[in-house]
Structure formats: structure tokens, C-alpha cells
Amino acid sequence: METTNNRLSPLRRMKNALKKKDLFADRDYLSPLDAPQLNLPRFETQLEMHKTNGLFDPLTPDRRVVSNPDSIPDDGVNGTSPQPQNVDSNGPEWTSAVGHANTGKSGRVIHNLQEDIARLKRDLSLYRSRAEEAHHTNETLKEQILNIGERLRNSEQSNETNLASIARKDRKIEELRLEVQNEKERRVRAEAETSKVNQLMSEEQDEFHRKTAELQESTNHYSAQYEALSKASLRERSDMQRKLKGVRDEISALREQAEKKEEEQERLDALVDHQNQEVEAETKRIKGIFDAYESYKTARDNEFQELLEKARHNQATVDAAVASMKEAEDKMKWTMSVKKNIEWSE
Secondary structure, eight states: OOOHHHHHHHHHHHHHHHHHHHHHHHHTTSSSSSSSSOOOOOOOOOTTTTTTTTTTTTTSSSHHTTTTTGGGSSTTTTTOOOOOOGGGGGOOOOETTETTTTHHHHHHHHHHHHHHHHHHHHHHHHHHHHHHHHHHHHHHHHHHHHHHHHHHHHHHHHHHHHHHHHHHHHHHHHHHHHHHHHHHHHHHHHHHHHHHHHHHHHHHHHHHHHHHHHHHHHHHHHHHHHHHHHHHHHHHHHHHHHHHHHHHHHHHHHHHHHHHHHHHHHHHHHHHHHHHHHHHHHHHHHHHHHHHHHHHHHHHHHHHHHHHHHHHHHHHHHHHHHHHHHHHHHHHHHHHHHHHHHHHHH
């Protein structure tokens, strides 16, 4: 019986090693070397959201403390709290209805009522600040509960994966048990072969531990690489955002320049249109002047032609008169010469 237990001890050691591997795998799955996780404080997940956390309970110590106006804490939700007003610093209060607050019983009553009103206002301000703080705390707790729920879902998925892996390993263990049973049957026939198998199993176990250590080292290495890549990606993202902001600024500047150019172009277009209108009007005026000049030139040419015709006609008349006068002169010269040459002509 002791021999059987000794022969089965490597299998038990292998099973224990497999269980330890599963535990290590679960721990590695939840190790801080994985993807970035959010570390949240521990708190109770069952919240009574319908309660006001004892703010308006008359038995709470806060209310008992606030009942004394001089015992209000100095710090509120945001580091500040309403400061009590010093009613008696400037002497007795004065009201238009009563007079000085210390002139009688009614004045003291009014003075006490005013102090109560101021104290109640301070209490109300403190309650409001604490209610806002409680509301802010509840919102923070809601966000933390949502984050924890998300982590719980991730853990459940990881647990399902681990359960599937355990089932596969259990099936493998069952197969190994069947093999061990076969080995038990063969052990009666060959103890030497059994010892050899035990030796091989020890070697396999050592190999398994060695591979497990290698896998653990590779996991640590990949986790370190992931952290380095995450930091590098964050730096690249910040650089990219800075460059993108610069590009956006340049685009905005170019857009402003384009708008200014468009406005200038519109102004120039309007000026060109106005100049074109003036040029067109001036062209029409010059064309009218040229048309008037052409009509005037035509009329002057016609008059000049008429004058030339008249001049030619007058020149012909003058030539005829000159010819007749020359003929008469010749006749007179002939007559005078005849009278000189012939005596009897006298």
C-alpha cells in the first residue's frame, strides 16, 4: 500500500501544481501589472438613498451643536462657512416700529426674535451646505458603484473563463487518471517501466514548472511593455493634441485672412462696378460728343462743298467778265491805234 502511495505521489504533485497554476493565473489576471485599473476605497454597496444621512434628525449631534450660534464650525463644504453676524457690536438695534431694542420687554423680545432668525438662517445655510455635500457624496458613491459593477462584470467574465479552463484541466486530469490506472495494471508486469515512467513524469513536472516560470516572466515583460506603450501613447496623444491645436489656430488665422480678403474683394468689386458705371456713362457722353461732331462735320462739309460750287461758279463768271473786259480793251486799243495811224479817221 505504501508503494502504491509512493508511486501515485507524482500525479498528486502534478495535480497540486495544476491547482497552484490556476491560483497563480487568477492572481495574475487580477494583478496590478495588467491594463490600467481604478483603485477605489472600500465602502458598503447597500446605500439607503431615501435617507438624508441624519442631516435633519433632531437627535443628531450636528443639530444639537448648531443650536448654539457660537458653536458653528469654521469650515463648510467648500472650506467656507457663513460667519455669524455680530449683532451687539454697534450698540442696540433700532427699528422704526419699536425703537431701541433694550427700551422694554417688547424690544428685548424683538431682539431675541432677530437673534433666533439670524441663528436659524445660519442653521439653514449649514444644513444646505451639508445637504449639498451629502448629495455630492451620493453622486460620487453612485459613480464608484457603477465602476465596481463594471469590474464585477469583468471579474465574472474572467471567472467564467477560468471555470472553462478548470473544466478542461479536469478533463485532462481524468485522462491522466485513466492513464495512471493503465499504468497501475502494467506495473504488476513491469516495475522497471513504472519507475521509468515515474522518472519521465518527474521530468515533465520540472518542464511544466520551467514553462510556468517562463510564462510568468513573459507576462511580466509584456506588462512592462504595455505600461511603456501606454505612457508613450499618452505622450504622443498630448503632442498630437498640441499640434492639432496649432493647426486649428493656423486654420482660424487663415480663415480670418480669407474673410478679410473676401471683404476687400467685395469692396474692390463694388468700386470696380462703380468705375465701370462711370466709364460707361463717360463712354456714352463721349459717343454723343463724337456723334454731334460727326453731324457738325457733315454739315460743315456740305456747306464747304456748296461754297466751293459757288466759288467755281463765281470764278467762271469772273473769267467771262475778265475775258469780255479784255476783249473790250483790245478793241479800244485797236481803235486808238487806228486813230493814231489814219489821219482821216479823225
